[in-house]
Amino acid sequence: MTTLSPTRPASRVKPHRSYSAVPGESPGSPPWRALKSLLLLVCVLLVVLPFVAIVSTSLADAAQVTEAGGFVMWPDNPSFDAYTALLSGGLVSKAMTVSVGVTVVGTALSLISSIMLAYGLSRPGSFGHKPVLMLLLMSMLFVPGVIPTYLTVKQLGLINSYWSLILPTMINAFNVIVLRSFFMSLPRELIDAARIDGASEWSILTRIVVPLSKASIGVIGLFYAVTYWNAFFNALMFMNDASKWPVQLVLRTYVINNSTLSGGQLDVAAGAPVPPAQSLQAAILVLSIVPIVLVYPFVQRHMNKGVMIGAVKG
Incomplete structure (x- = not known):
């Protein structure tokens, strides 16, 4: 025996409406x-x-x-005369080396410290959990000024040191909070099972938490790398020796301020023609952009997942 399903009354069927920014067009x-x-x-x-x-x-x-x-x-x-002149061993080539070194070392130290701090704050029973978390949140609201930062770096003897480009910005409170929220979203049963099996906190962090958090760690690493690569203000305050300038400070000095690079700063042989100033400035700008452009495709596949950390799910 075949049963017919009741049909919805025609009065209850609502016609589909299409909305458009242009009146009269779907x-x-x-x-x-x-x-x-x-x-x-x-x-x-x-x-x-x-x-x-x-x-x-x-x-x-x-x-x-x-x-x-x-x-x-x-x-x-x-x-390619402009690039040859810039990368021939003069001021710009040294600045590129400084920027690459500061970015690599700074990103590695920032990731290690941020991951360890975020993991400690994600464990409710960890020592000093609430005071450290409140201190971290307060650092997002109350940012130290330029003069206190300079005096602190000077008291530590870091003036004209590469560490002055890394240590003042090594830990970003926002990035730590993002990592903490992701670590807290991991299944607690998995961590408890590892702890019952005798795994230490270090083993849980390195063998379970970090492998499961590659997307978020990759995105946070990209944030740190871009921050270190684009930073110039710390170098402007703490670096008195032009040979230790990063490429962004060179870019600011010779492009924004419209200064001219001399043959000695470019390490050009005596009597050799110097490329025009506009070409040199444009080449410096390209050199300051290309490294991040080359790194981004390797992290882009993690961006969609990483940036949704902590988002509201409907």
Whole structure:
């Protein structure tokens, strides 16, 4: 015997409504799709064209830069003379080495200290859990000023030292809170089972917590790396020796302040032509961007998962 399911009365069926930003057009209509494509194209051009102009200017020769009077959109005779002059052992090549070293060492120390601190704060019964957590939260609200920071670094004898570029910003309270929230979301039964089996806290952290937190650790590591690479204010305050400047301070001095690099600072042979100032400034800007651009694709696959840590789930 076949039973017929009751049908919903026609009065209760609500027609589907499509909303659109353009009156009279549905989101799937060809005019609306064309408008979205046009807006997306404009946004892409606003992002890409300045970067293309910077790269093209860094590759242009002196005659074309002089003729253009500034930025060159497409070099007629591409030349790497600006990059060769910058990376030949002068001020910029030393600054690149300093920036790479500070970024690698600083990111490693920041990740290690942040992971250990976040794991300790994620265990409710850990020693000094609440006071340390309150101190960490207060550091987000009450930021020390420039003068106290400078006096502290001076009292520690770190003026003109590479450690002055790392230690003052080694732990970021926000990153620690994000890692702590992720560690607390891990299954507690898994950690309790490992503790029953005799695993120490160090073994639990290194063999269970860290492998399960690769996405969040990768994103936090990228945040720390970008912060160290782009930092220039600490170097401006604490570095008196120009040979110890990171590349961002060189970029600020010779691009934003529109200063000119001399042949001695570029380590160019006597009598050799020096590339135009616009090409050198554009090349410094490209060199300051390329490392982060090369690192980002390796971390990008963790970004979608990592940035959703602590988000509200519907």
